[in-house]
Amino acid sequence: MRFGIPLLFGCVVAGSVMAVSCKRGEHVWTAPDTVNIPHNTSGELIRYGRELIVHTAMYLGPEGKVATISNGMNCQNCHLEAGTKFMGNNFAATAANYPRYRERSGSIESLDKRINDCLIRSLNGSPLDRNSHEMQAMIAYIEWVGMTVNNGAKPPGSGIRELPYLLRAADTSKGRLVFDNKCRECHGTDGTGKYDSLTKEYVYPPLWGPHSYNNGAGIFRLSKFAGYVKANMPLNNARLTDEEAWDVAAFVNSQPRTEKLFEKDWPDLNTKPPDVATAPFADTFSAVQHKYGPFGVIVKSRKKH
Structure with missing residues (x-):
């Protein structure tokens, strides 16, 4: 079992300081070791849940063994290291x-609703x-990963890193240069990723096109994608x-992908984040500004009301 490290002024991980907020006495979260999964019925459910996270396409993809309900990506393509990596969109x-x-x-959501949202949007x-x-197995695994975290707590290193807003709009042209220099090798010139025809799953996921996430995914929000990229890319x-x-997040999210209507999203427009680019809005800023920024002026205008 791996334990957290006591903190005073920063989160120290593998010898480097990550820019995350830590309070005195807090510990860096680390995932439990898989060798400690029990060898009983509960443990088998947890192991199957982990298998589904790592190899989603094998079971639920276009040629899935269990069902054909997703686009061929694995949950692990976004939730790195089976949802256990520090700042890697972990569980x-x-x-x-x-x-x-x-x-x-605008409602109380259960964990199974959250998982299904990922299947519908990100996959x-x-x-x-x-x-x-399969749903019960994924729930069992996610609960096991976070079993040391108290109800309502969000330890340092969980979720996605938050970046300060740019003072300008994100630039897709500059982002294209970043993509060509630092992303293309894994994700391909055309953003289609690297597919393993033997295992029928993506080694590196497609970033746009029909096999990528759609416009309702959380990662389609620029702040989420930029924070994820900053903490994790290039991989390792x-x-x-x-x-x-x-900028690279803006470039990727400017590329074609499946668009779906999620008309029931954000029933209270006043709670809609500034980087959700689908109308309607509670303000007069354009859809383009809601997609690429600058976002600070949107936030500032809301505080006046």
Whole structure:
């Protein structure tokens, strides 16, 4: 079992200081070791849940063994290292914060609803039956990953890194240069990723096109994508500046992808984040500015009302 490191002034991970907010006495979250998954019925469910996260396409993709309800990506393509990587969009705080009220739906959501949202949006597919063996397995695994996190807590290193807004709009032209220099090798010139025809899954995911996430995915929000890229890309050698992260996120999200209507999203427009680019809006800023920024002026204008 791996334990967190006591903190005073920063989160120290693998000898480097990550720019995340830590309070005195807080610990860096680390995932439990898989060798400690119990060898019983509960453990088998957890292991199957992990398998589904790592190899989603094998079970639920276009040629899935169990169902054909997703686009061929794996959950692990976004939730790095099976949802256990520090600042890698991990599952540390997921189970601890569900059920919860979500402003996007304007309702109390369960963990199975959250998982199905990922299947519908990020994997551009269809939902699982909430009582299915696969859904129960993924819930069991996510609960196991975050089993040391108290209800309602969000330890340092969980979720996606937050970047300060740029003072300008994110620039897709500059982002194209970043993509060509630092992303193309893995994700391909045309953004279609690297596909393994033997395992029928993506080694590196497509960033646009029909097999990528659709316009309803959380990562389609520029702040989410930029924060994710800043903390994790290039993979295992994250070194982009803040501006590069914002610009490459803008370039990727400017490319064609499946567009779906999510008309029930954000029923209270006043809670809609400034970087959600689909109308209607509670302000007079354009859809283009809601997509690429600058976002600070949108936030500032809301504070006046």
